Structures are given as structure tokens and as C-alpha cells.
Amino acid sequence: MNGLYMNNIYKSFGTVNVLNGVNLHVQKGEVHALLGMNGAGKSTLMKILAGALFPDKGTITIDGEERRFSSPADAKKAGIGLVVQEVDTALFPSLTVYENIAASDIVDTKQKPLLSWKQQKHRAAxxxxxxxxxxxxxxxxxxxxxxxxxLIVLAKVLSSSARYIILDEPTAALSETETKRLFTIINDLKAQGVSFIYISHKLKEVKEICDRVTILRDGNVVHHGDVSTLSLEEMIQHMVGRVYTTVQKEARTYSDDILFKVEQLRIAKTGTTVDLEIHKGEIVGIAGLAGAGKTELAESLIAHTKATGEWWIDGKRYTFSSPKEAIAAGICLIPEERRKQGLFLDETVRTNLTVRLLSSLTKWQWVLQKKETQVAQHLVDVLRIHPPFPQAVVKQLSGGNQQKVVIGKWLKTNADVFIFDEPTKGIDVNAKQEVFSIIRSLADEGKAILYLTSEFQELLDIADTIYIMVDGQLVKRVSARDITYEQLIYYCSGGDLDGTAGRFDRQEKASAISS
Structure with a gap:
């Protein structure tokens, strides 16, 4: 019996049932999509397969042999590979690329102290x-x-001769060109008999690369079958349990007063200079492909990386040399890498939500825990964080709920300028709409919102104004109502800015992008 079988898998955490008799069958040489909303049980199921968690009940059979994993090392020996979404957690930053790829071999060869580094470098290359x-x-x-x-993490997994590779949001950090390259690699490995479990919220990619699909909802399998038989709308319907309709963007009004402005901001990492402005209550989007310089801009605006220029907040001029100064002036950043830069993963929701408020929650240098819990519970309720318990540990939350915590810690501060860098990365359709709702509420309060993303449809859904970013420069500013999805792609790909994009059809623009 070839293939991977997870049969009747159950898993609970305390009184919370996460998996309720889940079955998953992955054939040899296929790409199998595993879909579901945040909190549906995907991560728990894959942690069981990767040996990081033990099922309460159920069996795992690989190529006809039943397996029980007591550790990730056992799963690896059985041919299971994992490419995690947060790739920094899988790598040693102070080591070289080849040392990271060879790390597992070093651990596995305790009895062989002499290793040929030349061979390791050649193998890594x-x-x-x-x-x-x-x-x-x-x-x-x-x-x-x-x-x-x-891609280094993928290379590391391939070095272990994995036969079943879990890809968790594999294209979240990749450009369109890099995504196509990854798909080519996946198809090449498929032809060699390697199988993939593909977890992604990008359903168009699922349609393009995956053969079959298993969809989870609330810890149960609600659909499995060929991807080709499902439309995107049907996938979403299975995931959310109802017919999903996109929220139509309503016309918004905002103040004529400029709340936030930067002039001649010199970004050291990209060597470019930008000017931008945001009115009170305005949502301004930055549209750019991966590598365009969006994150570098965001980090420069909050002085996390070296930048020179002038910042203006509510008519007052500033220059910043550190994030502390920018935060004190009323700027906050919701970073792209929320787990690495935005959260204390091993701490509670309460601690994370109140970390920016400690000065108002202390007496004689002691934290007033009752008051802290009340503030945290209020934010949990307002943000609809699930599970709705301030004492929950953040690393156990889904990606969408973690993102709410990152945003929530700024809501009761003096922040007037909110910078969102890829805020919907790795979260599901419902969680995206909840994040959008939070952002719109902040704008309605008169805050200045800067929204940076490579997900162009999101900008058309939420932004009032859009800047086009190419190679670190803001090359065009337009009303979100006056530009189409195709034009955004065209301009961000370096197309002429004279309005000719409207005369290109989809095929021509796709050709321009791929070249």
C-alpha cells in the first residue's frame, strides 16, 4: 500500500477538541492541498505528522508500514520533511548556508568527527x-x-531524502517569478516520486499546482477530492461553511488635513528617496512586487533602519534616530514577520496586549494584575481573539489571531500613524476581513493608515489612495477607484506610467511580467 495515510486522527488540548477523526491520504508523486480556515486544525495535523505532537488516537501509515513518531527525528527518518512558514525558526542566522544544510548530518554523525567540508559545500551548491x-x-x-x-529550507529538507514534504505557505515570501520557479521544482520532484502536502491561503496557486485537496473545518474533513472539480468559490464555501461573498468596498470620506508626511526620506537599504503623505482617516496603500522595497520603507519610517529626512505628524516636524523616538511621536509598525518581530511567543495574550501600556498599569513598579487582565480582556473581546482567554499562550493561536494581538497592543497607546506591512500574510479569508474591519475602524477614528502589500486585490478592497513602488521608489500615486488590478500589476512590474496599460490585454501583461 503505497502512499501516506493518516487514519482517524484525534487530538485535544484540555477540553478543546482540535481534530475529530481526520483522515488524510497522500499518493506518491502528487501535490495534495490541505485547506481550512485558521484554527481548522491544519497545523495540529501537520505537527502530528512531523513528530512534534502525539495524537490522542489514530494511526499513520507510510508506504505500507505503520509508524509511531516519538520525535521530529523519527518523522524525518520515515521520509517526512517540513518547510515551515516562519523560515527563520528553521535556520541558524550566524552560520553559513552550507553549514545550515549540513546541520542535520552533523547531528546524525556523532561517531564520525571528521567531516569533509569541501564535500558539504559541493553538496550544498x-x-x-x-x-x-x-x-x-x-x-x-x-x-x-x-x-x-x-528556498534554503527547502534545500535542507531535500538533503534528508524526504519523500513526503509539507509546504506551509511556501510562496508567502516569494515573488511571482520565484513562485513559478518553485512550482517547476515541485513538478520536477513529483516526477521523481516525491509527494507534497501544500498548505496555502492562495487558492489560485492551489488550483495551479495541486492535484487533490482535503479541506478541514473545525477539526473535521468536510471535503476531499480532485482540485480540478472545485471552483475557488466552492473551496471557500467548504472552508467557511457557507456561500462566501466578498464585501463590496464602500465609498469613504476622510479629512483634508494631512496627519502624516515624510519629505526626502532617504532609505539606506535601497538607496532611494521617497515622499508620501496621508490625511486624517485616509488609508494609503503601497503596491509593490516582492523585493520592491516595501519592508525597507516601513522599517525606515519607524527608524528601525537608518534613514534621513523629515517626518511631519499633525503639523509638527520630527527627525528620528531610533524606533523609540518614532513610537513616542505616535508611529507604530505591524511588521511582516509577526512571530519574529511583533510577538513574545512564549508569553500570554494578556502580556502581549498590555506590553505597551505598562506605565499605566503599574504602581510602585508592580504590575496591577487585575487591571492588566481587565484591559486585556476588553481588547480580546473587541478584537474577537479566539480563544477568548487573556491567559492563552500566543504561540498556540492561529496566524489570524496572532495578527490581531500584534495590532491590539497599539490600540490604547497614543499612536496616530499605523503602518501595516503585509498584514494578511498567512491568514485565511475570514481573518483577513476581520483585520480589514479593524483597519477601517482605526481610519474612522481619524488615524493615518499606511498599508504595504504585494496582494493587489487587497489594496483595491481597502485603500483610498495607492502609491506604486518599483525598485524602492514611489513612482505613481492614484485613487484606488481609478486603477484596475491589471494596471497595478503592470505598473508594479515597471510598465510605462503614461496610462498605456489600459490598452494591454491580459496576455500581453502576463508576458511583460514573466519577462
């Missing part, structure tokens, strides 16, 4: 070429970009 990376094996991980790290 071969694996890097296999995943389409043309970087030196001697490069330090901390010097690599996010998308390079993603």
Missing part, C-alpha cells in the same frame, strides 16, 4: 541549484533575503 538559487554556499544566513531563506 548542488542542492541550491536544484531549488533555483545562485548564491554562494559560504553566505551567512543573516545576510540572506526572506525568499532566499525559504
Amino acid at each position: 548542488k542542492l541550491l541549484r536544484q531549488v533555483g538559487l545562485s548564491i554562494s554556499p559560504n553566505k551567512l544566513i543573516r545576510e540572506c533575503t526572506l525568499h532566499e531563506k525559504q
Whole structure:
């Protein structure tokens, strides 16, 4: 019996049932999509398969042999590989690329103290070429970009001869070109008999790369079958349990007064200079492909990375040399890497939500825990964080609920300028709408919102004004009502800014992007 079978898998945490008799069958040489809303049980099921959790009940059979994993090492030996979404957690930043790829071999060869580093470098270079990376094996991980790290983790998994590879949001940090390259790699490995479990909220990608699909809702399998038989709308309907309709963007009004402005902001990482402005209550989007410089802009605006220029907040001029100064002036950043930069993962929801408020929650340097809990519970209720318990540990929350916590810690501060960098990365359709609702509420309060993303449809759904970013520069500013999805792609791909995009059809624009 070839293939991977997870049969009748149950898992509970205390009184909360997370998996209720889940069945998953992955054939050899296929890409199998695992879909579901945040909190549906996908992560728990995959942690069981990867040996990080033990099921309360159920069996795992791989190529005809029943397996019981007591550790991730056991799962790895059985041919299970995992490419995590938060790739920084899987790499050693102070080591080189080839040392990271060879790390597992080093651990596994305790009885062989003499290793041929020359051979390890050669092997690493071969694996890097296999995943389409043309970087030196001697490069330090901390010097690599996010998308390079993603592919390095894949190379590391391939080095262990994994036969069943779990890909968790594999394209979240990749550009369109890099995504196509990854799909080519996946198809090549499929032809060699390697199987993939593909977890993604990008349903168009699921339609493109996946063969079959299993959909979870509330810990139960609600659909399984061929991907080709489902439309995107049907996928969403299975995931949410009802017919899903997109929220139509309502016309918004905002103040004529400029709340936030930067002039001649010099961004050291990109070597570019930008000017932008946001009115009170305005949602301004920055549209750019992966690598356009959006994160570098966000980090410069809050002085996390070196930048020079002038900041203006509510008519007052500032220059900042540190995030502390920018935060004190009323700027906050919801970062792209929420788990790495936005949360204390091992702490509670309460601690994370109140960390910016400690000065108002202390007496004689002691935290007033009752008051802290009341504030946290109020934010949990307002943000609809699930589970609705301030004492819950943040790392156990779904991605969408973690994002709410990152946003929530700023809601009761003096922040007037909210910078969102890829705020819906790795969260599901419902969670996106909840994040959108929070952002609109902040704008309605008169806050200045800057929304940076490579998800262009999101900008058309939520933004009032859109800046086009290409190679670190803001090259065009338009009303969100006056631009189409296709034009956004065209302009962000470096197309002419004279309005000719409207005369290009989809095929021509797709060709322009791919070239």
C-alpha cells in the first residue's frame, strides 16, 4: 500500500477538541492541498505528522508500514520533511548556508568527527541549484533575503531524502517569478516520486499546482477530492461553511488635513528617496512586487533602519534616530514577520496586549494584575481573539489571531500613524476581513493608515489612495477607484506610467511580467 495515510486522527488540548477523526491520504508523486480556515486544525495535523505532537488516537501509515513518531527525528527518518512558514525558526542566522544544510548530518554523525567540508559545500551548491538559487554556499544566513531563506529550507529538507514534504505557505515570501520557479521544482520532484502536502491561503496557486485537496473545518474533513472539480468559490464555501461573498468596498470620506508626511526620506537599504503623505482617516496603500522595497520603507519610517529626512505628524516636524523616538511621536509598525518581530511567543495574550501600556498599569513598579487582565480582556473581546482567554499562550493561536494581538497592543497607546506591512500574510479569508474591519475602524477614528502589500486585490478592497513602488521608489500615486488590478500589476512590474496599460490585454501583461 503505497502512499501516506493518516487514519482517524484525534487530538485535544484540555477540553478543546482540535481534530475529530481526520483522515488524510497522500499518493506518491502528487501535490495534495490541505485547506481550512485558521484554527481548522491544519497545523495540529501537520505537527502530528512531523513528530512534534502525539495524537490522542489514530494511526499513520507510510508506504505500507505503520509508524509511531516519538520525535521530529523519527518523522524525518520515515521520509517526512517540513518547510515551515516562519523560515527563520528553521535556520541558524550566524552560520553559513552550507553549514545550515549540513546541520542535520552533523547531528546524525556523532561517531564520525571528521567531516569533509569541501564535500558539504559541493553538496550544498548542488542542492541550491536544484531549488533555483545562485548564491554562494559560504553566505551567512543573516545576510540572506526572506525568499532566499525559504528556498534554503527547502534545500535542507531535500538533503534528508524526504519523500513526503509539507509546504506551509511556501510562496508567502516569494515573488511571482520565484513562485513559478518553485512550482517547476515541485513538478520536477513529483516526477521523481516525491509527494507534497501544500498548505496555502492562495487558492489560485492551489488550483495551479495541486492535484487533490482535503479541506478541514473545525477539526473535521468536510471535503476531499480532485482540485480540478472545485471552483475557488466552492473551496471557500467548504472552508467557511457557507456561500462566501466578498464585501463590496464602500465609498469613504476622510479629512483634508494631512496627519502624516515624510519629505526626502532617504532609505539606506535601497538607496532611494521617497515622499508620501496621508490625511486624517485616509488609508494609503503601497503596491509593490516582492523585493520592491516595501519592508525597507516601513522599517525606515519607524527608524528601525537608518534613514534621513523629515517626518511631519499633525503639523509638527520630527527627525528620528531610533524606533523609540518614532513610537513616542505616535508611529507604530505591524511588521511582516509577526512571530519574529511583533510577538513574545512564549508569553500570554494578556502580556502581549498590555506590553505597551505598562506605565499605566503599574504602581510602585508592580504590575496591577487585575487591571492588566481587565484591559486585556476588553481588547480580546473587541478584537474577537479566539480563544477568548487573556491567559492563552500566543504561540498556540492561529496566524489570524496572532495578527490581531500584534495590532491590539497599539490600540490604547497614543499612536496616530499605523503602518501595516503585509498584514494578511498567512491568514485565511475570514481573518483577513476581520483585520480589514479593524483597519477601517482605526481610519474612522481619524488615524493615518499606511498599508504595504504585494496582494493587489487587497489594496483595491481597502485603500483610498495607492502609491506604486518599483525598485524602492514611489513612482505613481492614484485613487484606488481609478486603477484596475491589471494596471497595478503592470505598473508594479515597471510598465510605462503614461496610462498605456489600459490598452494591454491580459496576455500581453502576463508576458511583460514573466519577462
